[in-house]
Amino acid sequence: MEILIIGGGIGGLTLGLMLHRAGIACRVFEATSELKAVGVGINILPHASRELCALGLEEALAKVAVTTREYCFYNRYGQYIYSEPAGKFAGYDVPQFSIHRGDLQMVLLNAFIERAGADKVLTGWRCTRVEYDGPEAIAHFEDADGKPLPPQRGAAVVSCEGIHSVLRKKLYPDEGPPKYSGVNMWRGVTRWKPFLSGASMIRIGWHHPAKLLIYPIRNNVDAEGRQLVNWVCDIETPQYQARDWNRRGQLEDFLPAMADWKFDWLDVPEFIRSSDAILEYPMVDQDPLPRWTFGRLTLLGDAAHPMYPRGANGSAQAILDCRALSDALKMHADPVEALKAYEAKRLPETSKVVLANRSAPPDAILHEVFRRTGDKPFKHIDDVISRDELVALSESYKRVAGYDKEKLKVGA
Numbered sequence: 001m002e003i004l005i006i007g008g009g010i011g012g013l014t015l016g017l018m019l020h021r022a023g024i025a026c027r028v029f030e031a032t033s034e035l036k037a038v039g040v041g042i043n044i045l046p047h048a049s050r051e052l053c054a055l056g057l058e059e060a061l062a063k064v065a066v067t068t069r070e071y072c073f074y075n076r077y078g079q080y081i082y083s084e085p086a087g088k089f090a091g092y093d094v095p096q097f098s099i100h101r102g103d104l105q106m107v108l109l110n111a112f113i114e115r116a117g118a119d120k121v122l123t124g125w126r127c128t129r130v131e132y133d134g135p136e137a138i139a140h141f142e143d144a145d146g147k148p149l150p151p152q153r154g155a156a157v158v159s160c161e162g163i164h165s166v167l168r169k170k171l172y173p174d175e176g177p178p179k180y181s182g183v184n185m186w187r188g189v190t191r192w193k194p195f196l197s198g199a200s201m202i203r204i205g206w207h208h209p210a211k212l213l214i215y216p217i218r219n220n221v222d223a224e225g226r227q228l229v230n231w232v233c234d235i236e237t238p239q240y241q242a243r244d245w246n247r248r249g250q251l252e253d254f255l256p257a258m259a260d261w262k263f264d265w266l267d268v269p270e271f272i273r274s275s276d277a278i279l280e281y282p283m284v285d286q287d288p289l290p291r292w293t294f295g296r297l298t299l300l301g302d303a304a305h306p307m308y309p310r311g312a313n314g315s316a317q318a319i320l321d322c323r324a325l326s327d328a329l330k331m332h333a334d335p336v337e338a339l340k341a342y343e344a345k346r347l348p349e350t351s352k353v354v355l356a357n358r359s360a361p362p363d364a365i366l367h368e369v370f371r372r373t374g375d376k377p378f379k380h381i382d383d384v385i386s387r388d389e390l391v392a393l394s395e396s397y398k399r400v401a402g403y404d405k406e407k408l409k410v411g412a
Contacts, residue, residue: 001024001025001155001329001335002024002025002026002027002154002155003015003019003024003025003026003027003154003155003156003157003158003329003335004026004027004029004137004139004152004154004156004157004158005026005027005028005029005158005160006029006127006139006157006158006159006160006161006167007028007029007030007031007159007160007161007162007165007303008028008029008030008032008035008105008109008121008123008160009105009160009162009301010101010104010105010108010301010315010318010319011160011162011300011301011302011303011315011318011319011321011322012028012030012158012160012300013028013105013108013109013112014051014052014055014108014318014319014322015158015160015300015321015322015325015326016028016112016116016120017055017108017111017112017115017116018051018055018322018323018325018326019326019329020112020115020116021055021326022326022327022329022330023330024326024329024330026116026120027120027121027122027152027154028112028120028121028122029122029125029127029139029141029152030121030122030123030124030125031124031125031126031127031161032123032124033123033124033144034123035105035109035121035123040100040101040187040188040189040230040279041098041099041100041101041187041189041215041217041230042098042099042100042101042104042217042312042315043068043096043097043098043099043201043215043312044061044065044096044097044098044099044104044312044315044316045096045312045313045316045401045403046087046092046094046096046403046408047316047320047401047402047403047407047408048312048315048316048319048320048403049087049092049094049095049096049097050093050094050408051319051320051322051323052319053094053095055111056111057107057108057111058094058095060107060110060111061095061097061099061104061107062095062097064099064100064103064106064107064218065097065098065099065103065104065217065218066097066098066099066198066199066215066216066217066218066219066227067087067088067095067096067097067098067199068086068087068095068096068097068098068199068200068201068215069085069086069087069089069197069198069199069200070083070084070085070086070089070197070199070200070201071083071084071086071200071201071202071203071394072196072200072201072202072203073202073203073204073363073365073366073369074202074203074204074205074263075204075205075366075369075370075373075377075378076204076205076206076209076210076258076261076375077377078204078261078262078263078264078265079377079378079381080381081365081366081369081381081390082365082381082387082390082394083200084391084394086201090405091405092405092408093408098199098201098215098216098217098230099217100189100217100218100228100230103217103218104315109121124143124144125141125143125149126141126142126143126144126166127139127140127141127157127159127161127166127167128140128141128142128166129166129167129170130157130167130170130296130297132157132294132295132296132297133294133295133296134295134296136153136154136155136296137153137154137155137156137157137295137296137297138151138152138153139151139152139153139154139157155296155335156296156297156298156329156335156336156338156339157296157297157298158297158298158299158300158325159297159298159299159300159303159304160300160301160303160318161303162301162302162303163178163302163303163306165299165302165303167297167299167303168299168303168304171294171297171299172289175286178282178284178285178286178306179284179285179286179287180282180283180284181282181283181284181285181308181358182236182237182238182283183207183234183235183236183237183282183283184234184235184236184237184239184254184280184281184282184283185232185233185234185280185281185282185283185309186232186233186235186249186253186254186278186279186280186281187230187231187232187233187249187278187279187280187281188230188231188249188272188275188276188277188278188279189217189228189229189230189231189275189276189277190228190229190231190271190272190274190275190276191221191222191226191227191228191229191274191276192226192227192229192271192274193224193225193226193227194216194225194226194227195265195266196265198216198227199216200215200216201213201214201215202214202215203363203365203366204261204268204366205258205261205366205370206366206367206370206375207234207235207236208236208370208375209235209257209258210233210234210235210254210257210258211233211234211235211363211366212231212232212233212234212258212261212268213231213232213234213310213363214229214230214231214266214271215229215230216228216229216230217229217230229271231271231272231275232310233254233257233258233272234283234310235254235257247279247280247281248277248278248279248280249278249279249280250278250280251272251273251278253280255269255272255273258272281309283308283309283310284306284308285306285307285308285354285357285358286305286306286354287354288305288347288350288351288354288355289304289305289347291343291347292304292343292347293339293340293342293343295336296335296336296339297339298325298339298342298343300318300321300322300325301314301315301317301318301321302314302318304321304346304347304350305317305347305350305351305353305354306354307350307353307354307357308357308358308361310357310361310362310363313353313357313362313401316401316402316403317350317353320346320349320402321342321346321350324342324345324346325338325339325342325346328341328342328345329342349402352400353400353401353402356397356400356401360396360397360400361397362397362401364393364396364397365390365393365394368385368389368393369381369384369385372384372385
C-alpha cells in the first residue's frame with residue numbers, strides 16, 4: 001500500500017511522518033518548486049503537541065520555538081483581566097509551543113526526509129485531478145509551466161493542499177466563496193525585547209475598535225537578546241479582499257484604532273510600526289462539508305475544514321486528522337474502508353470546531369468583559385466578572401477544541 005499525499009505543508013508532512021511510523025509507504029507531492037520557511041506565527045496546542053512529541057519532535061521543536069508559559073487577557077486600556085498557565089505549566093504532559101510556521105514546516109520536512117528519504121518528497125508537482133473509483137487511485141499532475149507530468153498511482157490520495165485545494169474545488173465546484181465573519185485581520189512579526197514572562201500569549205481588547213493577539217515565536221534573534229514576536233490585529237469592517245496569505249497590509253488601515261494603546265509593559269503603536277512586514281487577511285471559513293471521502297480520495301486539514309484563523313485550531317485539527325487517518329489505514333486492510341472510518345471520526349468533530357469558532361471563540365473572555373463594561377475602564381475586574389466565570393469561559397473553549405485536561409488524560 002502506498003498513499004499519495006498532495007501538499008507539503010503542516011498537514012501533509014505530519015501525515016507522511018505518521019504513515020512512515022505505521023509502516024505505510026507514502027510520497028508527498030508539493031506544487032511549489034521549493035519547500036522553504038514562509039509565513040508568520042502559529043501555536044501548537046497541547047492536543048497537537050502531544051502528537052508531534054509522540055513522533056519524537058519535542059527536542060527539535062523546543063530548539064526553534066518559544067515554550068508558552070501563560071495566557072493573559074487585558075482590555076484596551078491595558079487593565080489586567082485574567083491569566084492562566086499553559087502547557088506543562090498548567091499540568092499537561094506536553095509543552096505548548098509558539099513557533100514560526102516556517103520553522104515548524106522545516107522541522108517536519110527534515111524529520112520526514114531523514115526517516116523516509118529525500119526521494120519521497122517531490123516538488124514542482126501540481127495535482128490537477130484524481131481518478132478515485134477504480135482498483136487504485138490515479139493522480140494527474142502538471143509542472144510550473146502547465147506541462148503534464150507522469151500520472152502517479154497509489155492505494156489512496158489525500159488532499160493536504162490547504163484553503164486553495166484544487167481537489168476540493170473539483171469535488172465541490174458549486175460550493176461558493178468563503179463566508180466572511182465581518183472581521184478583517186492584519187498580522188506580522190516584530191523584533192522586540194521580551195516583556196511580561198517572555199513566553200506569554202496575550203489577548204487585548206475587542207473588535208471595537210480593535211483586538212490584538214501577541215506572542216513570541218523565536219528567542220534571542222539578535223545580539224540584543226530580542227525575540228521575534230508574532231501579532232494579529234482584528235477589526236470589524238464590512239470591507240475585505242479575497243483570502244490571500246501573502247497580501248501586504250498597510251499601517252494606516254488599522255493602526256489608528258490602537259493609537260492610544262500605550263501600556264507600562266508595551267507601547268503597542270511603536271511595537272506595530274517596528275514590524276518586519278505586515279500582511280492582511282479576512283477572517284473567513286466555509287460551512288462544513290457533508291463528506292470528504294470519495295472512493296480512494298479524501299481531504300485533510302484546511303482542504304477539509306477551513307475555519308477562522310484564530311485559536312490555533314486550523315493546524316491543530318489538521319494534526320489530529322493525520323493521527324486519525326494513519327490509525328485508520330493501519331487498522332483497515334482496505335484503503336476505501338480506512339478513508340470512510342477516518343471521515344466518520346473526524347468530520348463531526350471538526351464541524352463542531354468550525355461552528356464553535358463562529359459563536360464561542362477562544363477570546364470569549366474579552367467579549368464578555370467588553371459587553372459587561374460597555375467598553376469602559378473598570379475599578380476592579382471582580383466588580384465586572386468573577387474568577388469562576390472567567391475560568392468557566394476558558395475551559396468551555398478547551399472542551400470544544402479538544403484540549404481540555406480531562407479529555408487528554410494528563411500523564412496517561
